Amino acid sequence: MNSPVILITGAGKGIGKAIVENIIHRKEALGSPRLVLTSRTSSDLKALQSLAEKAGLACDTLPLDLANDPTLPVTHTVQKFGRLDQVIHSAGVGRFGNFLELTREDLEFTMKTNVEACFLFMQAAYAQMSKQSPKSDSKISSHRGDLVFITSVAAEKPFEHSSVYCMSKYAQRGLIESMRLYARKDGIRIIDVKPGAVLTPMWGEVTPDMIPKMMQAEDIAQIIIDALLIHPRASVEEILIRPMGGDL
Numbered sequence: 001m002n003s004p005v006i007l008i009t010g011a012g013k014g015i016g017k018a019i020v021e022n023i024i025h026r027k028e029a030l031g032s033p034r035l036v037l038t039s040r041t042s043s044d045l046k047a048l049q050s051l052a053e054k055a056g057l058a059c060d061t062l063p064l065d066l067a068n069d070p071t072l073p074v075t076h077t078v079q080k081f082g083r084l085d086q087v088i089h090s091a092g093v094g095r096f097g098n099f100l101e102l103t104r105e106d107l108e109f110t111m112k113t114n115v116e117a118c119f120l121f122m123q124a125a126y127a128q129m130s131k132q133s134p135k136s137d138s139k140i141s142s143h144r145g146d147l148v149f150i151t152s153v154a155a156e157k158p159f160e161h162s163s164v165y166c167m168s169k170y171a172q173r174g175l176i177e178s179m180r181l182y183a184r185k186d187g188i189r190i191i192d193v194k195p196g197a198v199l200t201p202m203w204g205e206v207t208p209d210m211i212p213k214m215m216q217a218e219d220i221a222q223i224i225i226d227a228l229l230i231h232p233r234a235s236v237e238e239i240l241i242r243p244m245g246g247d248l
């Protein structure tokens with residue numbers, strides 16, 4: 001088996017789910033990848049696994065809370081498929097509210113997933129990628145793999161009601177910039193995807209007038225897979241994508 005191994009977190013809903021669907025749709029271009037899908041809700045993952053398997057792809061699922069087991073998806077993937085070629089990290093949470101009303105619990109909940117788990121998960125993924133040999137059919141012999149972070153426009157611009165979320169996303173950006181100091185030498189591409197408003201379950205209830213002003217998850221999925229497919233001599237380091245009418 002020489003097909004690439006892709007691990008997707010937050011695969012069950014929203015942007016992560018759209019990424020899995022896009023991968024299935026473009027499986028030939030991606031080299032018939034083997035997939036590991038993880039998020040908290042098993043039924044979401046099983047439905048996508050069934051789609052992937054119907055399309056002829058090997059697919060495993062791992063329901064877990066990344067805040068409790070941040071490195072398990074990496075060890076699980078390597079045990080199952082022997083290597084790790086691409087990671088798309090879409091698991092993330094948001095607690096929103098007036099700056100003075102956000103609580104210590106909101107802070108701890110957000111930082112545990114968006115910062116602590118993100119660091120430990122990506123550290124484990126990087127450790128695996130940097131020690132494995134590049135794939136034998138790689139277009140460039142030094143290309144070891146790709147790590148995709150879904151940060152946000154909130155990683156570079158503040159929004160009212162988003163102080164804790166923004167803090168967590170700015171922290172992710174700090175991690176990305178630090179990891180790149182190693183990654184460029186180690187042949188690992190890091191893609192920082194910064195979407196504006198995307199209509200996903202993260203938003204909860206939205207009013208009907210907001211919907212046409214938002215992007216759809218498939219828009220973000222499409223550009224991420226495009227970025228992964230370009231020749232590895234080039235690295236799409238940042239993708240900033242907003243609704244056509246700008247931020248909400």
Ligand SMILES: NC(=O)c1ccc[n+]([C@@H]2O[C@H](COP(=O)([O-])OP(=O)(O)OC[C@H]3O[C@@H](n4cnc5c(N)ncnc54)[C@H](OP(=O)(O)O)[C@@H]3O)[C@@H](O)[C@H]2O)c1
Binds near residue numbers: 015092150196
């Ligand atoms: N939607 C937007 O407007 C927007 C804009 C910019 C950036 N982003 C970022 O894009 C990423 C995906 O957001 P989304 O809108 O697709 O969110 P979403 O619809 O809420 O989906 C998030 C996915 O992540 C999983 N997840 C969350 N916390 C987890 C944890 N601790 N352990 C394991 N899985 C966890 C969820 O699993 P369960 O459902 O099973 O809990 C779900 O499958 C996030 O990092 C978010 O900050 C979103």
